[in-house]
Amino acid sequence: xxxxxxxxxxxxxxxxxxxxxxxxxxxxxxxxxxxxxxxxxxxxxxxxxxxxxxxxxxxxxxxxxxxxxxxxxxxxxxxxxxxxxxxxxxxxxxxxxxxxxxxxxxxxxxxxxxxxxxxxxxxxxxxxxxxxxxxxxxxxxxxxxxxxxxxxxxxxxxxxxxxxxxxxxxxxxxxxxxxxxxxxxxxxxxxxxxxxxxxxxxxxxxxxxxxxxxxxxxxxxxxxxxxxxxxxxxxxxxxxxxxxxxxxxxxxxxxxxxxxxxxxxxxxxxxxxxxxxxxxxxxxxxxxxxxxxxxxxxxxxxxxxxxxxxxxxxxxxxxxxxxxxxxxxxxxxxxxxxxxxxxxxxxxxxxxxxxxxxxxxxxxxxxxxxxxxxxxxxxxxxxxxxxxxxxxxxxxxxxxxxxxxxxxxxxxxxxxxxxxxxxxxxx
Numbered sequence: 243x244x245x246x247x248x249x250x251x252x253x254x255x256x257x258x259x260x261x262x263x264x265x266x267x268x269x270x271x272x273x274x275x276x277x278x279x280x281x282x283x284x285x286x287x288x289x290x291x292x293x294x295x296x297x298x299x300x301x302x303x304x305x306x307x308x309x310x311x312x313x314x315x316x317x318x319x320x321x322x323x324x325x326x327x328x329x330x331x332x333x334x335x336x337x338x339x340x341x342x343x344x345x346x347x348x349x350x351x352x353x354x355x356x357x358x359x360x361x362x363x364x365x366x367x368x369x370x371x372x373x374x375x376x377x378x379x380x381x382x383x384x385x386x387x388x389x390x391x392x393x394x395x396x397x398x399x400x401x402x403x404x405x406x407x408x409x410x411x412x413x414x415x416x417x418x419x420x421x422x423x424x425x426x427x428x429x430x431x432x433x434x435x436x437x438x439x440x441x442x443x444x445x446x447x448x449x450x451x452x453x454x455x456x457x458x459x460x461x462x463x464x465x466x467x468x469x470x471x472x473x474x475x476x477x478x479x480x481x482x483x484x485x486x487x488x489x490x491x492x493x494x495x496x497x498x499x500x501x502x503x504x505x506x507x508x509x510x511x512x513x514x515x516x517x518x519x520x521x522x523x524x525x526x527x528x529x530x531x532x533x534x535x536x537x538x539x540x541x542x543x544x545x546x547x548x549x550x551x552x553x554x555x556x557x558x559x560x561x562x563x564x565x566x567x568x569x570x571x572x573x574x575x576x577x578x579x580x581x582x583x584x585x586x587x588x589x590x591x592x593x594x595x596x597x598x599x600x601x602x603x604x605x606x607x608x609x610x611x612x613x614x615x616x617x618x619x620x621x622x623x624x625x626x627x628x629x630x631x632x633x634x635x636x637x638x639x640x641x642x643x644x645x646x647x648x649x650x651x652x653x654x655x656x657x658x659x660x661x662x663x664x665x666x667x668x669x
Contacts, residue, residue: 266544267584273537277530278592284526286628304506305466311501325463339481341471342372345463356421357409365445368453376467384416384431391449400431402443478509538645549653566658573654577647585639596628
């Protein structure tokens with residue numbers, strides 16, 4: 243039942259003890275505020291790295307040929323290994339577990355791309371159709387390179403959104419022709435990148451067979467990329483070993499010669515990232531738990547002081563007929579009111595600060611004064627959209643309030659058991 247007189251007394255006590263009330267509330271509010279900031283920062287770091295990695299297929303191997311560093315089968319080190327279309331076909335057909343595969347053929351030097359009076363320097367990559375999956379490219383208009391383009395050596399191109407904007411401005415690029423080194427290629431599609439930095443959107447893709455023929459590439463491939471389906475780290479390492487074994491046998495280099503053929507295993511890298519993030523989450527919760535514990539200890543110490551200050555008051559109340567439960571509930575209600583209000587303020591401040599950072603309002607403020615002009619929310623490094631699970635934050639707030647209230651209940655209960663005459667003589 244709501245007791246108006248009791249609540250009026252509680253608010254009067256709070257007004258008369260502003261410093262004590264502030265210190266009690268500050269311990270709770272600061273503990274929740276730091277918990278929100280720590281959890282949000284950890285999530286922002288995780289989101290940033292996830293977004294950076296989302297630009298490429300996570301379940302992939304990337305194969306880079308190099309120069310032999312060890313003698314093998316009577317051959318001296320220093321030989322440059324060159325991949326060809328035959329390597330692409332053999333790995334595609336012979337290696338079990340390969341899901342998608344593409345080669346890359348690069349045009350050497352600076353490539354100027356022209357459309358009417360517009361021109362620009364854009365990366366040119368000649369690829370197979372599966373490259374779209376390897377780079378997580380999303381077709382915005384038209385289509386990507388397909389098998390018919392390779393078979394018929396079509397002079398077509400799929401271009402990134404930024405390249406399309408630079409060359410075509412407000413025109414629709416589909417069906418228009420661009421010139422690469424004086425050779426015309428018909429634009430059949432525009433794609434966007436799923437990742438964060440958008441660098442892939444400046445790339446122009448050509449069919450690999452067409453580029454090899456048009457730019458005197460013969461059957462050369464500079465890089466191989468493949469995906470392996472839903473595999474474990476151990477399974478990906480087995481496939482990696484099989485690929486390396488086949489290539490080392492064909493090109494006659496030692497399988498242990500990492501200079502001859504470097505393979506980047508993104509499955510293994512992603513698992514390492516998840517392990518690091520797990521360790522970071524454990525560390526954050528360790529620090530956050532320490533922050534909450536400090537808040538609980540602070541509330542407990544202050545409540546002990548509160549009870550000691552009110553020992554005589556408790557004696558008077560008991561002398562006038564108040565029961566121990568009535569005395570304890572009065573103190574507990576005051577503690578719960580202060581800690582609940584302070585916990586909510588701390589929670590609100592933490593969430594607002596994370597939202598301000600995530601929205602970029604703070605960056606707009608500094609840039610309005612001519613500061614940090616070279617920084618945008620897209621180039622903040624591996625930190626993106628800091629957020630916090632509100633359910634966890636609310637649970638932590640409730641836990642801190644209950645813990646603080648219980649910390650005050652022990653001394654209040656002890657004081658309520660003191661006989662009125664002893665309480666009245668307490669100094």
